[in-house]
Amino acid sequence: MPRLTAANLRSDSVHLRGFSYERDAVTPGIVHLGIGAFHRAHMAVYIDDILAQNPEWGIIGASLRRPDTKDALAPQDFLYTLASRDASGTRCRVIGSILDVLDANTQRQQLLDIMADSKIHIVSLTVTEKGYCHDPATGELDQAHPDIVHDLAHPSEPVSAPAIIVQAIEMRRQSGVAPFTVMSCDNLPANGETTRRIITRFASLRDPQLAEYIRENVAFPGTMVDRIVPATTDADRQMVKDIIGLEDAWPIMTEPFTQWVIEDRFPQGRPPFERVGAQMVSDVEPFERMKLRMLNGSHSTMAYLGYLGGYQYVSEAIADPIIHQLIHGLMTEEAMPTLPMPRADLERYRDQLLERFANPALKHRTWQIAMDGSQKLPQRLLGTIRDRLAKGEEIQRLALGVAAWMRYVTGIDEQGNLIEVKDPLAARLRAIADAAGRDAERLASGLLEVSEVFSADLRADPVFRTVVTGHLQNLLANGALATAKAVG
Known part of the structure; x- marks a missing residue:
């Protein structure tokens, strides 16, 4: 041809x-x-x-x-x-x-x-x-x-x-x-x-x-x-x-x-x-923050949980009622309140995103989205977490996205198979994971010390450390979907 x-x-x-x-x-x-x-x-x-x-x-x-x-x-x-x-x-x-x-x-x-x-x-x-x-x-x-x-x-x-x-x-x-x-x-x-x-x-x-x-x-x-x-x-x-x-x-x-x-x-x-x-x-910041926190933050959370839960594509992951509920809640209850835009506009954007994620013809692999997580987490999840912590607000779903990344970069999936982790810090992250084994507290503590990802204020925040470590423990013990269902 x-x-x-x-x-x-x-x-x-x-x-x-x-x-x-x-x-x-x-x-x-x-x-x-x-x-x-x-x-x-x-x-x-x-x-x-x-x-x-x-x-x-x-x-x-x-x-x-x-x-x-x-x-x-x-x-x-x-x-x-x-x-x-x-x-x-x-x-x-x-x-x-x-x-x-x-x-x-x-x-x-x-x-x-x-x-x-x-x-x-x-x-x-x-x-x-x-x-x-x-x-x-x-x-x-x-x-x-x-x-x-x-x-x-x-x-x-x-x-x-x-x-x-x-x-x-x-x-x-x-x-x-x-x-x-x-x-x-x-x-x-x-x-x-x-x-x-x-x-x-x-x-x-x-x-x-x-x-x-x-x-x-x-x-x-x-x-x-x-x-x-x-x-x-x-x-x-x-x-x-x-x-x-x-x-x-x-x-x-x-x-x-x-x-x-x-x-x-x-x-x-x-x-x-x-x-x-x-x-x-004249100012793109409100639009940019909306996209980073709602689309990109949801995408990364869904990629790590979806991959660990056995889903190859985003459309498969969001079709699972457990992940759909979690992502809907992450956007509605945790991301949207941090955005200075009309609630009705944010709700329309959320619904539009959920529809786009569910596009069955778009074979967007969870593994592809999971790449370079050490570079993406600060923009996609940690900024939102920092804002909510400053106001004493809940971070359960956002912190689950962070914990799912920690579980993913161990390089071993829930069936014991190797994960090909594509990340500039992959070798260093894997070394931390290997040293910690399945001890969630050691694993979380080791990864939180990676200063390229976690700034000093988050590393020192007891609420953040506690919530992330708790989610990581559940991910290691019960798996991604059971943990996501518990968070809701």
């Missing part, structure tokens, strides 16, 4: 929607670092809609770690299929907004030169929490991170996202080109401010004058991004091939729902995001 390419693309199929612009006329205006599945299901789709009217906003993508995205998309002119799935079926469209993908490991100077070009107005990121080389518990740059140590010693050969951005800004400054806007699209609390703080701190360690220039001239708008994007499987590739009649090496699976809230701070200009469904606001 022929490969998906510009020459082979035919949009006359009722199952396939192609782009409606002349792709040869598109010029790049955005460089995106971290050209993974989420970006291709979210921002690249919004830009694809924009290009019909504004062809100067094409995307140059960059892979910072592995060349697999470039290798998959280059033979197909960087086109790919977006497959939106729900119970009613699958709808496919081909996305053409990505003009090129660079491998930063082998094309570093080319990437920097493009970022330094005056036609680039925005550099955006989806590098996941760990890509910021920061301490998730504090949000500050981790100056001991190996990539940061390397980048301070070799500023013209950067490997980390913060250092690549700083080097490109310095190149523009030296040539008299105004700096681009830096737009994080990752699930970080106050992602714009956090990115600004990390980048200016790195710059200050490299050159205080450069840091001052960045503080005075570079904008870091905050964003809230929302779309569920499972990992693509071989079965997905076959399904897409059957629908479009072309071979696509890396199609993207997603849901119909998509949301993007953006702070309107782009001094060097921006695409008309509002024309294609994005919401432009």
Whole structure:
């Protein structure tokens, strides 16, 4: 079967929607670092809609770690299929907004030169929490991170996202080109401010004058991004091939729902995001906090409990009345009261989330969501817990999410099988678990000492320690579903 390419693309199929612009006329205006599945299901789709009217906003993508995205998309002119799935079926469209993908490991100077070009107005990121080389518990740059140590010693050969951005800004400054806007699209609390703080701190360690220039001239708008994007499987590739009649090496699976809230701070200009469904606001924080605490906090809790309970997919987990009740209660009783938004809006969002979780066509694996928990917990659960503890309020369901993570990172499931724990701290977490055995108090105490996850105030809080340890004891003794049922 022929490969998906510009020459082979035919949009006359009722199952396939192609782009409606002349792709040869598109010029790049955005460089995106971290050209993974989420970006291709979210921002690249919004830009694809924009290009019909504004062809100067094409995307140059960059892979910072592995060349697999470039290798998959280059033979197909960087086109790919977006497959939106729900119970009613699958709808496919081909996305053409990505003009090129660079491998930063082998094309570093080319990437920097493009970022330094005056036609680039925005550099955006989806590098996941760990890509910021920061301490998730504090949000500050981790100056001991190996990539940061390397980048301070070799500023013209950067490997980390913060250092690549700083080097490109310095190149523009030296040539008299105004700096681009830096737009994080990752699930970080106050992602714009956090990115600004990390980048200016790195710059200050490299050159205080450069840091001052960045503080005075570079904008870091905050964003809230929302779309569920499972990992693509071989079965997905076959399904897409059957629908479009072309071979696509890396199609993207997603849901119909998509949301993007953006702070309107782009001094060097921006695409008309509002024309294609994005919401432009002066302050993204309330939306971001709502999403982190309701969607992401629920997702992580459900992933750990669901995986331990034997559920491979989120839709299976939320279909269990025990987990459904727990997640409904977590959002309603513990997360929503911490959010400064109208109760009716939060209830609608909650109900919408529960419906999205239950989408049977979206094969979102609990194991995938469980990845990198040490990076995710501070944003998704611990901030909510901290706020509730400060008011003397209950944290039973939120603390169960933390305890379920502790049980998960032991690396042994409830049937005695190995869990492939994907986490930057996996070896260290497993060593703590092995030393503690099935002693819940030792295990909880050991993991609470991991300062990259738990800040000093939480480690010292007797209520937090007691509730988490109690849940962990029940998880070890009775299993995930029985413990979730008891919490309710």
